[in-house]
Amino acid sequence: MTHILAIDQGTTSSRAILFSADLKIVATAQEEFAQHFPDSGWVEHDLEDIWATVARTCREVVETAGIDAGDISAIGITNQRETTAVWDRRTGAPVHRAIVWQDRRTAAFCREMAAHEAEVTARTGLLMDPYFSGTKLRWILENVDGARADAEAGHLLFGTIDSYLIWRLTRGRAHVTDATNACRTMLYNIHAGAWDDHVCGLLDVPMGMLPEVRDCASEFGTTDLLGPEIPILGVAGDQQAATIGQACFEPGMMKSTYGTGCFALLNTGEAPVASTNRLLTTVAYQLDGVPTYALEGSIFIAGAVVQWLRDGLGIIGSAAETQALAEAADPAQRLYLVPAFTGLGAPHWDPDARGAIFGLTRGSGPAEFARAALESVGYQTRDLLDAMRADMGGLGDTVLRVDGGMSASDWSMQFLSDILGAPVDRPEVLETTALGAAWLAGMRAGVCPDMDGFAEDWALERRFEPEMAEADREDRYAGWSDAVGRTLTR
Structure with a gap:
């Protein structure tokens, strides 16, 4: 077998x-x-x-x-x-x-x-x-x-x-x-x-x-x-399986999966960390009766915002078109799309918030909407990372491992690195969720390597390094924070 x-x-x-x-x-x-x-x-x-x-x-x-x-x-x-x-x-x-x-x-x-x-x-x-x-x-x-x-x-x-x-x-x-x-x-x-x-x-x-x-x-x-x-x-x-598939087995390792939503998990080891910033304390995985814990931030709308561009607005025919549109967007326009279609998750937890877009001008069109949609995922991830840093008293030199369909977009991952001010690592195998489930079963069956052997096999496809000036990064993020504040109902 x-x-x-x-x-x-x-x-x-x-x-x-x-x-x-x-x-x-x-x-x-x-x-x-x-x-x-x-x-x-x-x-x-x-x-x-x-x-x-x-x-x-x-x-x-x-x-x-x-x-x-x-x-x-x-x-x-x-x-x-x-x-x-x-x-x-x-x-x-x-x-x-x-x-x-x-x-x-x-x-x-x-x-x-x-x-x-x-x-x-x-x-x-x-x-x-x-x-x-x-x-x-x-x-x-x-x-x-x-x-x-x-x-x-x-x-x-x-x-x-x-x-x-x-x-x-x-x-x-x-x-x-x-x-x-x-x-x-x-x-x-x-x-x-x-x-x-x-x-x-x-x-x-x-x-x-x-x-x-x-x-x-x-x-x-x-x-x-x-x-x-x-x-x-x-x-x-699925999110814990992706954490396993990304070999985030050491405390301080972090992954973020970009599918319908976005879910970032930070391994905190065998001791659960109680969040003071409205993150979740969760079980990352449990082996041999011993749980390993994580802090988790959950974003309800990530890849789904691209589906909305396609199915709701009809401005794209496929997700792949968003990168070219984002690259063509007017750099002088700064739109903020807050995709609170089903409320806002971490760290806001406002189920009654609804989506909004700010900064529209007469010249705003499909390219600017596409860029704002992709940027919204990066901004929301920054919300999570800042909350994790606060809960942990800092994270040192954070490296984020990414996976999920949206991680295939070079433009999105570069913006993510820019707005986080941290490296973003994309693995060779993007099917990390299924990979994690397969490794669990194969390891239990005795046909796959143990945890150390599996971690050694993790392979980097590309690292994205921050290129945005810090002043620009913080100015853009301040605009995002203002936009979110205007959508909150609590």
Whole structure:
């Protein structure tokens, strides 16, 4: 058995990536699925769509590679985090569409619970925000006919997308998750390493619905999806999987992933750091029963702002066009686009903020909009890095490792380095999320190197160094900070 299959279940598509034992990509399959927006600020996924696209891409990637399923040593899973699934253990049928991490329907409830935020944060490392799974789960129990009664009778199960996929892959034999997904639910005590009965009580969540929590590299069951039984040996939420794939194993190492949103994680070692700047304290990974912690900053809109240029404004036909437009933009114009389409994440945490653009002139056109959109991602990352520096009392000579679709844009990465005033390293392998899941599974299966060997194999494709003058950098960032301040509702 010489291959590892990584399932990368994301916000807009499902992918299957087949790796060789030396963690080289052999084949890839991808399929998008529908996004549902039943009300303002609501985002849902059909769980059957997710399952169907995962199953089809897994079969397709094996066929494309021309291998036998018996050649696969193990499966690793990485997934969109916080997205909330509830299904009936008796039938496997979902009781409601999955409520996606971007969904803001529980914002009013979170405001009502504001007095409890300090105790929730102390236990879970998270803030009282609609982003996390706990209030989404409560909404389903309160709003789906019969759901609470069925849950209290032990008939319903809750899980993040990894749990739901494992349930389907194992034909209902395993209701499990890993520590990195559990810690994003707002129901998990990151210090005790267990579900928190006090927080579950605050949210009125029956603890019998919750999956068993395991290490990131562990036994998660076996699946016959491809014919022979194949073990599922690695699981991590997408941002933690990218942290692993970027080999950020030492305290002080930092990565930022640019997908639909942007998520920056800073490894803080075996001791959790409580943020005073409204960052999240989270589990970066857990191996051999020992958690490694991180500070995380979450930006809700990164690559999605480019999708908006394409699908909302219609000024581009593909994401690749933004670089040429940005380069052609009038340098005398300084537009600030605050992409608060679904509120603002860290460090502001304002679910009611909405997008705005400042600095428009009669000469502003598609090029200036494209540049402002790309720059917004760099500015938001600077917000996160400044908050991390404050929490850590400085970070020394910070180097940011980047990945995700947007990191392929040289223009965007150069601006990122300029506005951060720090080097930005882009690896040879940009599929770091799937790579992290594959390494977890392959390492557990004994076919991939240990942590030290894996870290040694990390390879740099290009380093971007700051070229912008410090005075210009700070002037531009001050303009951004002013623009954000004008959009905040809190």
